[in-house]
Amino acid sequence: MAQYTRVSGSVGLITLQSPPVNALSAAVRQGIVDLMQRALSEPEVKSVVICGQNGIFCGGADIKEFGGQMSGPPLIPMIHAIEAASKPVVAAIEGIALGGGLELALGCHYRIAHSKAKVGLPEVTLGLLPGAGGSQRLPRLIGVPAALDLITTGRHVTAAEALKFGLVDQITDHNTVNVAVKFAQRVTDQPLDARRISTYPCLCPPDVDVLFEEVMQSVRRTARGAIAPIACVQAVRAAATLPYNQGMERERELLATLFTSGQAHALQYFFFAQRAVGRWSMPSGARWDTSKPRPVHKAAVIGLGTMGRGITVALAQAGFSVVAVETQEKQLMEAKQAISGMLERGAKRRGVAPALDKINYGRNIQSVADVDLVIEAVFEDMALKKKVFQQLSAVCKPSTFLCSNTSGLDIDQLACQTRNPELVVGMHFFAPAHVMKLLEVVYGPKSSPLAVATAMQLGKKIGKVSVAVGNCRGFVGNRMLKPYLEQALFLLEEGATPEFVDQVLEEFGFAMGVFRMSDLSGLDVGWKVRMADGLAMPDSTTGQPTRLRQGRRYSPLGDLLCEQRRFGQKTGRGWYQYDKPGSQVAKPDPWLHRFLDEYRARHALVAHRIDHQEVLERCLYSMINEGFRILEDGIAAGPEDIDVIYVFGYSWPRHRGGPMFYAATVGLNKVLERLEHYYQAHPDVPSLQPCPLLRKLVASGSPPIQKWREVIKKVRSQL
Numbered sequence: 070m071a072q073y074t075r076v077s078g079s080v081g082l083i084t085l086q087s088p089p090v091n092a093l094s095a096a097v098r099q100g101i102v103d104l105m106q107r108a109l110s111e112p113e114v115k116s117v118v119i120c121g122q123n124g125i126f127c128g129g130a131d132i133k134e135f136g137g138q139m140s141g142p143p144l145i146p147m148i149h150a151i152e153a154a155s156k157p158v159v160a161a162i163e164g165i166a167l168g169g170g171l172e173l174a175l176g177c178h179y180r181i182a183h184s185k186a187k188v189g190l191p192e193v194t195l196g197l198l199p200g201a202g203g204s205q206r207l208p209r210l211i212g213v214p215a216a217l218d219l220i221t222t223g224r225h226v227t228a229a230e231a232l233k234f235g236l237v238d239q240i241t242d243h244n245t246v247n248v249a250v251k252f253a254q255r256v257t258d259q260p261l262d263a264r265r266i267s268t269y270p271c272l273c274p275p276d277v278d279v280l281f282e283e284v285m286q287s288v289r290r291t292a293r294g295a296i297a298p299i300a301c302v303q304a305v306r307a308a309a310t311l312p313y314n315q316g317m318e319r320e321r322e323l324l325a326t327l328f329t330s331g332q333a334h335a336l337q338y339f340f341f342a343q344r345a346v347g348r349w350s351m352p353s354g355a356r357w358d359t360s361k362p363r364p365v366h367k368a369a370v371i372g373l374g375t376m377g378r379g380i381t382v383a384l385a386q387a388g389f390s391v392v393a394v395e396t397q398e399k400q401l402m403e404a405k406q407a408i409s410g411m412l413e414r415g416a417k418r419r420g421v422a423p424a425l426d427k428i429n430y431g432r433n434i435q436s437v438a439d440v441d442l443v444i445e446a447v448f449e450d451m452a453l454k455k456k457v458f459q460q461l462s463a464v465c466k467p468s469t470f471l472c473s474n475t476s477g478l479d480i481d482q483l484a485c486q487t488r489n490p491e492l493v494v495g496m497h498f499f500a501p502a503h504v505m506k507l508l509e510v511v512y513g514p515k516s517s518p519l520a521v522a523t524a525m526q527l528g529k530k531i532g533k534v535s536v537a538v539g540n541c542r543g544f545v546g547n548r549m550l551k552p553y554l555e556q557a558l559f560l561l562e563e564g565a566t567p568e569f570v571d572q573v574l575e576e577f578g579f580a581m582g583v584f585r586m587s588d589l590s591g592l593d594v595g596w597k598v599r600m601a602d603g604l605a606m607p608d609s610t611t612g613q614p615t616r617l618r619q620g621r622r623y624s625p626l627g628d629l630l631c632e633q634r635r636f637g638q639k640t641g642r643g644w645y646q647y648d649k650p651g652s653q654v655a656k657p658d659p660w661l662h663r664f665l666d667e668y669r670a671r672h673a674l675v676a677h678r679i680d681h682q683e684v685l686e687r688c689l690y691s692m693i694n695e696g697f698r699i700l701e702d703g704i705a706a707g708p709e710d711i712d713v714i715y716v717f718g719y720s721w722p723r724h725r726g727g728p729m730f731y732a733a734t735v736g737l738n739k740v741l742e743r744l745e746h747y748y749q750a751h752p753d754v755p756s757l758q759p760c761p762l763l764r765k766l767v768a769s770g771s772p773p774i775q776k777w778r779e780v781i782k783k784v785r786s787q788l
């Protein structure tokens with residue numbers, strides 16, 4: 070909806086009214102069309118100002134409408150009518166002008182922005198392009214290079230940057246609408262022809278072809294298979310090479326292709342999934358809207374290894390006072406230096422002062438006595454963590470929240486070491502902890518809603534996408550990673566090479582294939598866990614054949630590499646070879662190929678030809694199957710939680726929506742059928758056995774992913 074008021078006698082003020090972000094829903098578009106006509110027909114009105122209610126100009130097209138039948142006046146003619154208007158139209162931009170919101174402002178003759186406003190064309194992040202003339206007007210207004218940057222990245226720019234680009238005409242610290250109204254009065258008699266951006270020639274640098282070639286190459290490299298960034302470059306190229314009307318036609322064609330693509334659906338699903346995870350719930354019925362967090366002013370981090378350092382930086386940068394504890398003097402000195410460096414580099418990038426004074430370092434755990442929340446980040450060893458929790462429970466205030474940064478250990482066992490187990494939760498950060506967006510907040514059986522709400526809020530304050538998950542081995546992310554890694558190893562046993570498996574996964578869109586990722590994180594990490602679990606052991610100790618553990622197929626390939634001290638990048642050898650330890654350039658290793666041949670011969674394994682499809686299906690469907698088990702067990706509340714974890718924590722390509730969305734795209738019956746096929750071929754691999762929830766969903770007619778929760782609820786209630 071939109072509201073019309075006449076201000077200062079001669080200015081028609083149109084206010085967009087569609088909370089929370091004044092998106093351009095059908096009703097808002099209808100309001101704009103009607104009220105523009107009214108303003109143009111009233112002789113007393115000499116100029117028009119368009120603004121948004123509640124200090125927000127406009128968040129763009131209404132993304133919720135994309136899924137259904139589009140009705141109401143279309144955006145493009147509406148914006149053309151504004152641009153063609155006989156009276157000056159001024160956009161008063163407060164808060165945000167994004168996507169269609171900025172395209173609307175580009176149709177106006179003038180743009181006044183508040184100094185705190187942000188503008189941008191983020192359509193690419195939704196699998197689209199600025200298809201309401203934005204791809205054609207923006208390059209005409211600010212030039213091709215700047216337009217390419219904004220449109221292909223979708224980044225939001227500050228008002229100051231927008232002014233520098235010439236994207237807005239004026240910025241103000243005062244009431245933007247009042248400033249815009251005065252401005253509108255001043256320009257009443259100015260000719261409008263020179264203010265209609267669609268009539269501008271496109272500002273191109275002399276070497277524009279080279280520029281497009283370079284940008285296209287760079288976009289292809291980083292897009293990981295996403296098509297929208299490429300279409301964005303093509304649309305801007307049309308602006309640079311074609312008259313406006315033909316450029317608009319090209320924009321329309323490209324948008325039509327994107328609009329109906331699976332990628333746009335996936336990205337729009339992901340947009341809402343990302344927001345849905347904030348509305349967490351626990352199996353006990355506790356929820357985000359009924360559980361109040363307690364404020365945290367002062368926090369502590371115990372253990373300043375790689376993770377502890379990153380967590381300290383994240384907390385300090387967000388303005389928390391931090392007590393950072395490391396018991397070893399030498400490690401403490403090294404950590405202090407490293408943390409200061411990280412803070413200084415981060416501050417320089419963001420143009421702010423480094424938050425060095427937010428941190429107090431100490432060697433003694435007593436120094437955390439008065440903090441509100443502790444994040445323990447010592448080595449991933451249950452005995453050690455238990456000891457730390459006992460100490461913390463004795464030292465801290467009774468009300469202090471005790472959190473463990475663990476990647477998969479049992480939160481309940483830690484809670485049992487404390488006086489107040491209800492205040493214990495897991496906070497699983499991802500390395501590097503000050504950069505990676507994901508945080509798994511893990512509740513155990515004793516964790517209170519208060520503790521979960523507080524950890525979730527802390528996560529939000531330090532800029533993380535936090536997902537509340539239940540307590541089980543590996544939580545959500547690492548639990549699903551296990552069958553994925555396992556299948557990758559089995560594929561090597563059966564004839565594949567690490568290069569081939571990685572290539573297939575990278576072509577799918579992962580930033581790194583499973584073996585390159587394993588080399589990066591260090592093969593010894595998993596080896597230690599498998600030793601602790603009694604898996605990576607000599608056969609004589611287990612009394613079982615090498616390729617069988619606990620009654621199921623087991624691949625010792627990773628253990629065998631570790632026995633040779635091939636730990637990955639850090640030792641210069643792993644699944645690949647590297648020029649030197651620490652180098653990141655992975656090269657195929659003939660030694661590894663010989664080793665695989667010998668291994669297969671030793672175990673009488675006959676290598677067969679493994680194709681793309683088999684790699685993808687076995688790696689991804691086994692992981693997805695585990696995802697269904699996680700949903701069935703109530704460890705994740707819904708498929709969105711899993712998808713957000715995988716995109717933010719495990720480099721799952723966002724344009725494929727996440728593993729559970731991908732399963733829905735492929736078709737649940739197909740996933741089920743292929744799992745049945747592979748399980749029949751590998752009956753000693755339980756992770757390939759289709760999960761009952763998957764069967765149930767297929768039996769229920771494979772409902773859309775938004776309806777899965779209903780089926781999950783039924784399945785859980787029957788357990």
Ligand SMILES: CCCCCCCCCCCCC/C=C/C(=O)SCCNC(=O)CCNC(=O)[C@H](O)C(C)(C)COP(=O)(O)OP(=O)(O)OC[C@H]1O[C@@H](n2cnc3c(N)ncnc32)[C@H](O)[C@@H]1OP(=O)(O)O
Binds near residue numbers: 090092132
């Ligand atoms: C064959 C067919 C041919 C095709 C023809 C069809 C034509 C179709 C028209 C095509 C037009 C294309 C051109 C225009 C495209 C667009 O404009 S796409 C939208 C662009 N805008 C965005 O991407 C902005 C998205 N929103 C945000 O980035 C953030 O929400 C925010 C605005 C910066 C606010 O952030 P924050 O304060 O952190 O709040 P949030 O929690 O993120 O959001 C609050 C709630 O608002 C909902 N929401 C936000 N933006 C939109 C939106 N644009 N549409 C609908 N809803 C929106 C958000 O979901 C939150 O609600 P809940 O999910 O209920 O919590």
